[in-house]
Amino acid sequence: MTAVPAVEALLFDVFGTVVDWRGSIARLGAAFAEGRDLPPVDWAAFADAWRARYQPAMAEVREGRRPFVRLDVLHRENLDAILADFGLESLSAAERDELNLFWHRLDPWPDSVAGMTRLKRRLILAAQSNGNIGLIVDMAKYGGLPWDVVLGAEVVGAYKPRPEAYLGACERLGRAPGRCLMVAAHNDDLAAAADCGLRTAFVRRPEEKAPGETYDLVPTGDWDLVVDSLDELADRLGC
């Protein structure tokens, strides 16, 4: 690790880095099932199955086989694809829409709001997520995430880890990539950002992982910073 980077803007990965998508989807699913006549569902497994289709769906766009569509659309298609595996194929269109909005109400990790609030005093906080604008805005209102600006796939027209996603975000902020720090719990996201000249911070989020998953538990690159929370990131950046 090098000296503390002199950056002006933080670009955040959101799913897994700032919010607990897995635990939230599982909790929201269980709450949805209450009082409904549904077969028993392992909602954590449901969350994992839904998320497993996330990268392949974006790959269709990233690799040019499909024009850009926002993540809400991909989430809904992926939901339709997994429902039968959980005995939920009888859910109505309105119920599927309701499930799809679970992604708009993901809980922040316990340190996220406090850490971001400190970081925001001195730095620009940009959501640089594959989530669409409305999703990220709804999530911020729900969880109190103090973004300065919502960038991300729908603003730049490209899904991470395409280089246009990182370079486009820096360009929209009017900052050189070296003045921007990508914050993520995922090594591939940071590797792509570093290739574009951004600085990097790895946040350890072991609780994002399903039992037995071992990827992204440790940093695998020479990231500028490695932290266990956004509070620690604020400490390290002197905020």
Added chain:
Amino acid sequence: MTAVPAVEALLFDVFGTVVDWRGSIARLGAAFAEGRDLPPVDWAAFADAWRARYQPAMAEVREGRRPFVRLDVLHRENLDAILADFGLESLSAAERDELNLFWHRLDPWPDSVAGMTRLKRRLILAAQSNGNIGLIVDMAKYGGLPWDVVLGAEVVGAYKPRPEAYLGACERLGRAPGRCLMVAAHNDDLAAAADCGLRTAFVRRPEEKAPGETYDLVPTGDWDLVVDSLDELADRLGC
């Protein structure tokens, strides 16, 4: 005026509605001149001359004679065009860049931050300005404007009052136009928003105007709300 509209998101015009562009440019210009060997300049007149080229420059884009370019680019071209009229043609490229960034540091009207802070508790606050993303973000950091999301021309790819600007903003938020309220000190902005199905609030900002200017001093349409400040808007919307 009708009953208080049941909206979820407020789309704000920024220049003149939230911030005092005329007074700020005049103050920043006077500060810039201090200690420099420049001819005497009427900086309020300079602000007016710069702003007078704003609509014609955007018209080139709106009417399809020029591809979309961000407002920073138009501001810089307009600056270059007026400098000689004020005896400032000798300014270097770096000095011109410095002047151009005046638009990133405009002071909020005295009621803006307090009113927006109240409104933000219950509603989505979106900047729907012709200013580009970096400009609006820098201004928010400078003045403490608590946006939830920065939309505007650079996100939707169209300058107001093109209908795509308003409809695109609502669409990015995932809200029907009737759930969005356009907040502006300018009747033409509200008229275009109303034509797209948005609700409307006119904010009286007489201090935006140069002495003798009479347009936009009073509401000229049947707007849903007419207020004298963003604090009053918060009152009226029950925030």
